[in-house]
Amino acid sequence: MTIQITRRAALGCALALAAGPAFAQDGWPSGPLHIYVGFPAGSSPDTLARIVTEPLAERLGQPVVIENRPGAGGVIGVQQMLANADGDDLTFGTTINGPLTTAPRMMGDTGYDVEADIAPVTLIATSPLVLAVSTSSGIEDLEGFVEAAGAEPDAIAYGSVGQGSGAHLTAELFAEDAGVEMLHIPFTSYAEVTTSIMGGEIDAGFMAPSAALPHVEGGGMRMLGITSSEPFAQAPDVPVIAGKAGLPDDFRAELWNGFIAPAGTDPAVIERLTTEIDEILQDEGVQDQLLAIGWQAAPGTADEMAQRISADTEMWGTVIDRIEAE
Structure with missing residues (x-):
């Protein structure tokens, strides 16, 4: 050993x-x-x-x-x-x-x-994970999200499936690379995260594409970007985050x-x-x-x-x- x-x-x-x-x-x-x-x-x-x-x-x-x-x-x-x-x-x-x-x-x-x-x-x-927001948020793309998050510290509240989870660490990596500060709200499941996003209790969340897709197809959520270095087959139309909105070209989570x-x-x-x-x-x-x-x-x-x-x-x-x- x-x-x-x-x-x-x-x-x-x-x-x-x-x-x-x-x-x-x-x-x-x-x-x-x-x-x-x-x-x-x-x-x-x-x-x-x-x-x-x-x-x-x-x-x-x-x-x-x-x-x-x-x-x-x-x-x-x-x-x-x-x-x-x-x-x-x-x-x-x-x-x-x-x-x-x-x-x-x-x-x-x-x-x-x-x-x-x-x-x-x-x-x-x-x-990979996708950055998802409510369609009622008014945020249309990654650039708009970074602009909203940079307006003031904690202007954006995001949810994850717990302290230290992949979603939490990914959001913190994103915030550091984008030069913004966001407020973390931990939940126990993606279901709670998505419900809170669509209910307006929080603004965003990083989640598995499979967790977001039903709500995107239902019109309640929008996926702004994906954390892989290449497009993902399950969500081929979602742009990669790397190299967008001031994020480094090698961003990957x-x-x-x-x-x-x-x-x-x-x-x-x-x-x-x-x-x-x-x-x-x-x-x-x-x-x-x-x-x-x-x-x-x-x-x-x-x-x-x-x-x-x-x-x-x-x-x-x-x-x-x-x-x-x-």
């Missing part, structure tokens, strides 16, 4: 040269895979995991068992993956970004060290979900899983299933996922430090 990512990467290269990819395919997997998910059955992260692991089981020729261990924003799922790993290379996890990027900074002690205890396998999918393993997992096994999941995510049917629940397939390498963890930890850490200092 203390092997560093960089050491694992070097070991992986050496094994690949010595034995080739067949090493992980010879006798592996020797039994069912157990995938720990830190959210309840039926939740978006759970559904996403099942979309990917069902074809994974067929490709590997072994059952893949989802172990739901909800709690602490997904942290308990990571803890349980590590607690139940016994070195058999059959215990893994899927997780959203929070337990790997923001929870260690916000909780202080998650019971694990991300770099030392966890081996990234691959990103699975990403989900996405939720993501990834496949992880305990540190010390055979690098050849990780390579095999990365390859299998990448091929699964190329399937249009799988892509459609992910998009239907608000996620866009985002396959990649273990190194790319490690880089994403590092970059997001730094970015959100700066935002968290600023919030705590206020």
Whole structure:
């Protein structure tokens, strides 16, 4: 549980040269895979995991068992993956970004060290947020929103699904980059946020496109911009925020979900899983299933996922430090 990512990467290269990819395919997997998910059955992260692991089981020729261990924003799922790993290379996890990027900074002690205890396998999918306002607000576009927010401190009140949530941190990142101050009003669900926006109790909110779309289609809400660096297939007509209204060209704030393993997992096994999941995510049917629940397939390498963890930890850490200092 203390092997560093960089050491694992070097070991992986050496094994690949010595034995080739067949090493992980010879006798592996020797039994069912157990995938720990830190959210309840039926939740978006759970559904996403099942979309990917069902074809994974067929490709590997072994059952893949989802172990739901909800709690602490997904942290308990990571803890349980590590607690139940016994070195058999059959215990893994899927997780959203929070337990790997923001929870260690916000909780202080998650019971694990991300770099030392966890081996990234691959990103699975990403989900941006949209900035939404009521159609009765009179705000037509992102430029108008930034102008209204800059009129005076806290001129705009926004809602999120809780202190430290992705929506809260995204709004604070947006406010910092736009040079404005906004008033945060925490709620417990997107339903409450949208009801309060349309009722005029708050002015705006960053939320999943799937949460905003029914109200946009019903005429009650307007989406001003999206936080991904590229247009999102579920809301293709919503402009990206990056580079607009004074925001930097590299502005990006996405939720993501990834496949992880305990540190010390055979690098050849990780390579095999990365390859299998990448091929699964190329399937249009799988892509459609992910998009239907608000996620866009985002396959990649273990190194790319490690880089994403590092970059997001730094970015959100700066935002968290600023919030705590206020």
